[in-house]
Amino acid sequence: MTSARDLATRREVARAFVDSSSARVIAAFLMLAVVLRAAMGGLTWGDLAAVAVVIVLLGPVEWMIHRMLLHAQPTNRLAELLGTRDSHERHHRVPDDLDWLLLRRPNAIGSCLAIVLPLGAAALVLGSLQLVSPEVARATAASTMVAGLLALAHYEWVHLLVHSKYRPTSRYYAHLDRNHRLHHFRNERYWLGVTVDVGDRLARTLPVDRDAVPMSDTVRAPLAAASDAF
Structure with missing residues (x-):
């Protein structure tokens, strides 16, 4: 088993x-999205709006995906179809196993398509209904694709970083590191945000006192042994 704990720097x-394979798949989709947007001309206020929307929605969407698809019930047909519940359960069994820590190639492709396809469809619908000009709709959709794919790449990077032996020095990433380790080694129903904790704050799954949260039955490793960061 290739372990993230072997990565010290x-x-x-x-x-x-x-x-x-996750980074390579995301990079391929991102390159195509950037080329597509570049072919549509210069930046507009629509591009700034696209980035703003992604930033605002990132926390809630990340929380919902983590809670509803990755930690889904066995009866969740969508999670079973996508394979997200099973793959994430394997990740929690051995959190540092690189084979299940990052998105596997089929899941990475599916995640990128989940960003690209709805945005492409929305651009076609908005343009055909003349709610905005087709050019603006396409350009804004392409910019949103770029921002969304960058957010996905950042998610994968942070997830790998916090499972490695390397300890972040910045306050923000150290905060993410601590929260994700609590998610794994205290209770999986809390600390669901990986790159931002907005979703946890809205859903009240970001306890101030970790000791007030009961140790879940599915925790498979002592918290004290999880990291020297505690």
């Missing part, structure tokens, strides 16, 4: 990330 984490 940020350089080693970056090398493992770049070599992953």
